[in-house]
Amino acid sequence: MAGLKLTNIAKSYGDVDVLKDINLEIDAGELIVFVGPSGCGKSTLLRMIAGLEKITAGELQIDGRVVNDVPPAQREIAMVFQSYALYPHMTVYDNMAFALKLAKMTKAEIDAAVMKASDILQLTPYLDRLPKALSGGQRQRVAIGRCIVRDPKVFLFDEPLSNLDAALRVATRLEIAQLKESMPDRTMIYVTHDQVEAMTLASRIVVLADKGISQVGSPLDLYERPQNEFVAQFIGSPAMNLFPGKIVGTGEQTTIELEGSHGTVVSAYPSQDGDMGAQVNIGIRPEDMQLSDDTSGFNGVVNVQENLGEVTLLFFTPDTKEAEPVIAKLPGIHRGLKGQTLHMTAEPQKVHVFMNGKSLLYR
Amino acid sequence: MHPALQGLVTIIIGVGGCVGYFVLSNYLLDRFLLPARAMTADETASRRRIGLIAFFAVPALLVAGLVVMYGDLLSAGGIFRLIVGALVILGLWRLTGFIFAEGPLTAGHNISHANMIRPWLFLFPAILALGLYLTYPVFETLRLSFTQRIPGGYEFVGTANYQQMMSEPKFWEAMRNNMMWLVIVPAMSTVMGLIVAQLTDRISWGNIAKMLIFMPMAISFVGASVIFKLIYDTRPIDQEQIGVLNAIYLSLGGSEPQQWLTLPIWNNFLLMVVLIWIQTGFAMVILSAALRGIPEETVEAAIVDGANPFQIFFKIKVPQIMPTIVVVWTTITLTVLKVFDIVFAMTNGQWGTQVLANYMYNKLFTANDWGVGSAAAMVIMILVSPILIWNVRNARKEMK
Ligand SMILES: Nc1ncnc2c1ncn2[C@@H]1O[C@H](COP(=O)(O)OP(=O)(O)OP(=O)(O)O)[C@@H](O)[C@H]1O
Ligand SMILES: [Mg+2]
Numbered sequence: 044m045a046g047l048k049l050t051n052i053a054k055s056y057g058d059v060d061v062l063k064d065i066n067l068e069i070d071a072g073e074l075i076v077f078v079g080p081s082g083c084g085k086s087t088l089l090r091m092i093a094g095l096e097k098i099t100a101g102e103l104q105i106d107g108r109v110v111n112d113v114p115p116a117q118r119e120i121a122m123v124f125q126s127y128a129l130y131p132h133m134t135v136y137d138n139m140a141f142a143l144k145l146a147k148m149t150k151a152e153i154d155a156a157v158m159k160a161s162d163i164l165q166l167t168p169y170l171d172r173l174p175k176a177l178s179g180g181q182r183q184r185v186a187i188g189r190c191i192v193r194d195p196k197v198f199l200f201d202e203p204l205s206n207l208d209a210a211l212r213v214a215t216r217l218e219i220a221q222l223k224e225s226m227p228d229r230t231m232i233y234v235t236h237d238q239v240e241a242m243t244l245a246s247r248i249v250v251l252a253d254k255g256i257s258q259v260g261s262p263l264d265l266y267e268r269p270q271n272e273f274v275a276q277f278i279g280s281p282a283m284n285l286f287p288g289k290i291v292g293t294g295e296q297t298t299i300e301l302e303g304s305h306g307t308v309v310s311a312y313p314s315q316d317g318d319m320g321a322q323v324n325i326g327i328r329p330e331d332m333q334l335s336d337d338t339s340g341f342n343g344v345v346n347v348q349e350n351l352g353e354v355t356l357l358f359f360t361p362d363t364k365e366a367e368p369v370i371a372k373l374p375g376i377h378r379g380l381k382g383q384t385l386h387m388t389a390e391p392q393k394v395h396v397f398m399n400g401k402s403l404l405y406r
Numbered sequence: 407m408h409p410a411l412q413g414l415v416t417i418i419i420g421v422g423g424c425v426g427y428f429v430l431s432n433y434l435l436d437r438f439l440l441p442a443r444a445m446t447a448d449e450t451a452s453r454r455r456i457g458l459i460a461f462f463a464v465p466a467l468l469v470a471g472l473v474v475m476y477g478d479l480l481s482a483g484g485i486f487r488l489i490v491g492a493l494v495i496l497g498l499w500r501l502t503g504f505i506f507a508e509g510p511l512t513a514g515h516n517i518s519h520a521n522m523i524r525p526w527l528f529l530f531p532a533i534l535a536l537g538l539y540l541t542y543p544v545f546e547t548l549r550l551s552f553t554q555r556i557p558g559g560y561e562f563v564g565t566a567n568y569q570q571m572m573s574e575p576k577f578w579e580a581m582r583n584n585m586m587w588l589v590i591v592p593a594m595s596t597v598m599g600l601i602v603a604q605l606t607d608r609i610s611w612g613n614i615a616k617m618l619i620f621m622p623m624a625i626s627f628v629g630a631s632v633i634f635k636l637i638y639d640t641r642p643i644d645q646e647q648i649g650v651l652n653a654i655y656l657s658l659g660g661s662e663p664q665q666w667l668t669l670p671i672w673n674n675f676l677l678m679v680v681l682i683w684i685q686t687g688f689a690m691v692i693l694s695a696a697l698r699g700i701p702e703e704t705v706e707a708a709i710v711d712g713a714n715p716f717q718i719f720f721k722i723k724v725p726q727i728m729p730t731i732v733v734v735w736t737t738i739t740l741t742v743l744k745v746f747d748i749v750f751a752m753t754n755g756q757w758g759t760q761v762l763a764n765y766m767y768n769k770l771f772t773a774n775d776w777g778v779g780s781a782a783a784m785v786i787m788i789l790v791s792p793i794l795i796w797n798v799r800n801a802r803k804e805m806k
Contacts, residue, residue: 095706116712128703132725141721142711189707 045196079251121190599689
């Protein structure tokens with residue numbers, strides 16, 4: 044039963060600030076996923092929780108105890124490293140038993156713990172092998188096994204699947220999900236680049252950007268109600284389309300006039316009278332764009348068409364050279380749309396409105 | 407001519423000769439012997455005729471002539487010469503057949519054959535030089551160790567030289583001392599090198615410390631011996647001591663200055679210190695690189711697993727660089743077995759500090775007893791060989 048509480052955590056290397064004002068509460072038994080662009084400090088945050096990196100400012104509590112100055116071994120955490128970090132000179136058995144031997148457990152206890160873990164991870168046939176005689180997936184499981192035997196309160200994973208090939212990644216992802224299910228009261232923190240991993244594994248996702256937390260929420264929360272443009276574009280693939288526009292109707296629903304040769308769209312997001320005329324960006328996910336005969340909304344010329352079978356991706360010619368192309372993702376097969384001018388709309392609930400980068404929903 | 411100029415000319419001739427040899431021999435091979443083009447059967451036949459004369463007949467006649475010219479074909483030496491000559495001629499025959507094949511040839515055939523010869527072109531000078539200066543002396547020394555000089559020549563005396571050597575206490579003293587050197591110097595150098603490498607790894611002035619510790623490597627053994635002779639120097643009690651060791655000894659309450667290099671047993675260790683001082687730098691540099699090569703994540707994993715710094719060092723780091731430690735250890739062992747300069751320059755084997763190499767030198771060049779000197783050389787070689795072989799194997803495994 045171990046929750047974590049991060050209060051105003053900050054990290055800087057010399058005068059370079061990497062993280063600032065991180066506030067986060069993690070309940071016992073959660074599987075939290077940190078995502079964010081490369082270099083945003085995911086690993087740094089994880090390593091601070093592990094105790095491998097000094098916390099510059101703020102307070103870290105694990106299970107109600109302030110652990111800022113507690114050495115890693117006494118934080119009751121275990122960590123899986125990106126490159127597995129197996130001890131190359133030790134057998135699989137010794138790799139898993141190392142921490143237990145250091146903890147001066149008896150031979151019988153160690154044996155029992157290692158056997159149990161290797162059973163769960165199907166590593167029993169390989170116990171006498173050195174890591175170099177294992178496949179990538181097996182090494183990965185040994186790294187996880189090394190954590191399990193210690194029965195820690197918190198598991199930390201730093202991009203554990205990034206060195207595996209695509210098929211193995213899916214299989215191992217499922218294994219990790221099952222592992223979590225078998226240990227419902229253990230907390231896990233998982234760093235990844237991979238959206239699918241984040242969406243499928245997480246009980247809550249923490250999006251890190253710009254030295255801080257951009258949004259925390261369940262996967263669907265982030266998908267349906269992004270707090271800001273960054274999260275909106277980061278979650279989902281292809282990324283959400285953003286259109287500049289101006290509010291022309293306020294109230295329960297907001298009406299926005301799009302820039303360029305487009306018409307208006309209606310969003311279910313409420314706005315205030317004072318918002319009239321404000322410059323905003325509206326966001327519509329590619330999969331929420333619908334074909335329509337109504338010419339009052341978005342109109343564009345199809346520049347590129349990609350047929351994937353189950354879906355068809357349409358890339359519209361951008362209004363200006365610098366702009367990102369607007370993308371629509373239509374279910375099923377559509378033939379011969381290239382070069383045509385199409386009219387697209389979206390349901391008001393699926394139209395996100397961002398003023399100064401922040402969603403109208405959250406102000 | 408000024409000696410410096412002479413040196414320069416020698417270098418130019420030497421380097422120029424090497425470059426010239428490699429360029430010319432490869433040019434010859436690719437242009438005339440095995441040109442990279444197809445050849446008709448007629449062409450190969452006429453080439454083969456020329457090749458047989460220039461490559462086989464002429465050199466073979468020369469070799470045969472040389473063998474016969476020396477005469478005395480029925481003695482042991484004569485039969486040996488005959489066998490060598492026959493082998494050379496056979497080799498020439500096979501080589502000619504290899505280069506000047508019969509029938510039409512494709513360009514690919516010529517290129518692949520040229521590429522099979524090319525490594526040997528590069529190896530030939532080295533093989534020749536090593537054979538002449540290393541392999542041949544080994545056999546000659548072996549032969550000499552069974553002979554004895556008599557006025558006007560040699561005579562074969564069987565194992566008498568070895569027996570004489572075995573009965574000399576000085577030889578056994580040298581053996582004992584060599585064994586002490588063998589155990590202590592590699593151990594101390596490697597251990598200290600490892601400790602220094604680890605301690606200097608993370609500190610800001612670590613590189614300066616490393617440089618200072620590495621510096622003795624650049625000093626010759628004799629130079630180092632001179633330095634340490636000054637450290638161990640002794641002056642009569644009423645004079646000021648210039649030897650650091652005596653100065654420290656007296657200031658710590660010693661009653662009178664010691665003649666350090668004449669104190670039995672202890673003087674051996676004082677000599678070893680010189681070599682340890684030199685070799686620690688070597689061990690440190692290699693082991694420091696090896697320590698850097700250890701994946702940082704395995705160390706971090708050990709920290710999370712609860713290992714303290716000592717456990718990380720002994721259970722995670724040292725085992726991972728064990729192959730390198732072995733190579734360093736054996737390399738220093740080889741140096742130790744051959745140690746000569748230090749003993750020669752500091753005590754010349756007196757006061758119980760004799761070692762095998764210095765013993766050999768004394769026999770060979772001071773006593774002019776070539777037989778026993780060669781026997782001592784053979785003993786050194788026999789002691790070195792197993793370690794050398796092991797070392798080469800380890801180094802090869804390391805490289806894979
Ligand atoms: N020792 C250091 N000194 C200075 N800056 C550092 C140091 N270590 C990391 N950083 C910086 O801290 C930032 C965060 O690094 P971190 O490794 O946490 O990124 P990340 O989010 O894990 O990225 P990735 O997804 O690529 O692994 C980076 O911008 C990096 O340049
Ligand atoms: Mg990272």
